[in-house]
Amino acid sequence: MINLTEVNIKKKSGSPISPKGFFACGLHIGLYESKKDFGILYSDTPASCAAVYTQSHFQAAPIHVTKKSIEQAKKIQAVVVNSAIANACTGEEGMENALEMRDLTAEALSIKSEQVAVASTGVIGQQLDMEKIRNGCKSIKLSNQDQAGEDFQEAILTTDLVTKTSCYEVEIDGEKVTLAGTAKGSGMIHPNMATMLSFISTDANIESNDLQSVLKEVVDQSFNQITVDGETSTNDMVLVMANGQAKNERLSPSHSQWTHFKETMKLVCQDLAKQIAKDGEGATKLVEVIVEEAFNHEEARILSKKIIGSNLVKTAIFGEDANWGRIVSTIGYSDIQVEPSKCKVYIGDTLVFKDGVGQNDFEQELTDYLKNKEVLIKVQLGLGNGYAQAWGCDLTYDYVKINASYRT
Amino acid sequence: MINLTEVNIKKKSGSPISPKGFFACGLHIGLYESKKDFGILYSDTPASCAAVYTQSHFQAAPIHVTKKSIEQAKKIQAVVVNSAIANACTGEEGMENALEMRDLTAEALSIKSEQVAVASTGVIGQQLDMEKIRNGCKSIKLSNQDQAGEDFQEAILTTDLVTKTSCYEVEIDGEKVTLAGTAKGSGMIHPNMATMLSFISTDANIESNDLQSVLKEVVDQSFNQITVDGETSTNDMVLVMANGQAKNERLSPSHSQWTHFKETMKLVCQDLAKQIAKDGEGATKLVEVIVEEAFNHEEARILSKKIIGSNLVKTAIFGEDANWGRIVSTIGYSDIQVEPSKCKVYIGDTLVFKDGVGQNDFEQELTDYLKNKEVLIKVQLGLGNGYAQAWGCDLTYDYVKINASYRT
Incomplete structure (x- = not known):
């Protein structure tokens, strides 16, 4: 067991835009009465990508669309998220809406459709109000200032009371590598992905397949080990983007500091998982x-x-x-x-x-x-x-x- | 599928002493402040017996004692029950107490120790107050009047709000056979036996092994299909006594009215199971x-x-x-x-x-x-x-x- 306090530093502040090259925004587009409900996380260069999804038989439309994007593009640049409506159990119309949400985001950011992942969370069985989504896509203004990270973190919440964030730095090949994440949880939190979204960004240099193996291992010791009420939702997703801007040598299992990276990722995910549990619906402890x-x-x-x-x-x-x-x-x-x-x-x-x-x-x-x-x-x-x-x-x-x- | 309404009659009133030859009592011995907390169900002739138990790794002392009795005696005559204290996770002392409770009951009823089954329900990890149990055993007064059945039904309750009862008659070989039962439930109700006790009596003539096969089949479609909170307790037990006093020809799978008996048993068990669910802790529906x-x-x-x-x-x-x-x-x-x-x-x-x-x-x-x-x-x-x-x-x-x- 390595002593992690020697190799990495927990940052008190930080958000998914802390790693180099990440930008975000969070908007109120009217799906909720007043809370921000639409957000974008963006990397200015294509990022390796890994994701794990709900194992529900009824995977929501955005899950299908995100899977398709990642399969096609291997590297992505953005994720678009809405809260309030889960776009689950919404049939063909729901699928078309998720695809349109993806395409409009790509257009607004001048990237390819398949470089965009889509996520939704909220009530099951209602269609998205596409007028509001379209207006949202037209209003995207990305920033790498702290406020933009906070806005994104708020935009993904449903009944959560607080935003969740975790940020660590670890030195790899003498370069500072930053890993940061945010999450939403609250109810329906249970293994094998729960009503839970988490987006993690890093400037580490790593291929998608290695990133996927890290994520899978780490999720089993973090997000899959929390429960609020034993339920698993239709929309759960943990997504990691790694854009390589830290300029470390490419990480892989044969890299001498592979474990440092993996353990730091585990710290981020466990940190977020605990924040979700603590903010479980109605929780006091x-x-x-x-x-x-x-x-x-x-x-x-x-x-x-x-x-x-x-x-x-x-x-x-x-x-x-x-x-x-x-x-x-x-x-x-x-x-x-x-x-x-x-x-x-x-x-x-x-x-x-x-x-x-x-x-x-x-x-x-x-x-x-x-x-x-x-x-x-x-x-x-x-x-x-x-x-x-x-x-x-x-x-x-x-x-x-x-x-x-x-x-x- | 037979039409059960043609072969049996649901009795509006009834309790485990409705079948011929059954007697009961229910006392307040001071384990609770005022509620009855000690009860006996008794058959005046040895009864075939079947039982299913909790599958918990931590089976409580009374479960062990009851299993031992039934293995030894094949036919039993009485079951003694206390509420308030589960006598679970109580080690050697708990086992000695359950055995003493059995022996004192046998002595009071002038039957053999191994003809007595023992059941407890309530808080886990506390020892029984044996002075109170001993006084209870000295105060047993059996009766086959309605009040005695009601007293027994009250004595087995913990946080339940109402007593549960079900009674059916079915004609077999031209004889009226009565099946009746009571149960307690409330919290910790979940499959594979939950914090749940049920005692069923019948004057049917049937061997223990056939009774066991009926019980097992029927429990899977009744008590094992209820849940209040997903929990299974250390003390769950469903016990059936059949004393043969209805004088039907011995029931077995080759008897032409075997299904009538089995389906009637299912009605009793489903009826009790639903009453338990309805009276789940805090339930309104x-x-x-x-x-x-x-x-x-x-x-x-x-x-x-x-x-x-x-x-x-x-x-x-x-x-x-x-x-x-x-x-x-x-x-x-x-x-x-x-x-x-x-x-x-x-x-x-x-x-x-x-x-x-x-x-x-x-x-x-x-x-x-x-x-x-x-x-x-x-x-x-x-x-x-x-x-x-x-x-x-x-x-x-x-x-x-x-x-x-x-x-x-």
């Missing part, structure tokens, strides 16, 4: 689950997600109740290998369960601990070296409120 | 999901459970919002075979989705429909003959309230 000593990594991943997704665990944390029985119950009904007598459960640093029974005398300690805004649950299964982390949030009155009246 | 035309029954079962378990579908129904996009999204991320273009979704009788797109002009119709206390969602996948029903409830503020403060 960020919950982290660590599973150690599972039979293998896959079983650790399954269990960590199961605990973080349990409504009973989530409500107990909202209630600041050290109800470890619910954690044990969730471990109990998982399909993975568990030997009750070997299993240990911690809340924070406090051992609450071992040898098949609850430990005593921790109530006051935990009552204090659970007042924190970030809560850690750790499970040691005593069976092997399997390890995984997962992130989620508590289940609150506001989650119900937001989701019982989303469309009204 | 019963939701039924029917999946038709799936590739096979198993895939229909998986999907129906997934829809009924979706937090986003559940909150939408609480909000009386015809947000069919969430149903489609849930179908979308299921692992079963789906062809978007063949899939149809109905809310009540209203077709809301077909050919990959939402149907229009149903908003007012559905706004009215969703005010009902019972809501039906039907999905037709257009792929085969797979069929399943599942039942659940909406997700409400009160669910959060109950579960954020369960122990306090």
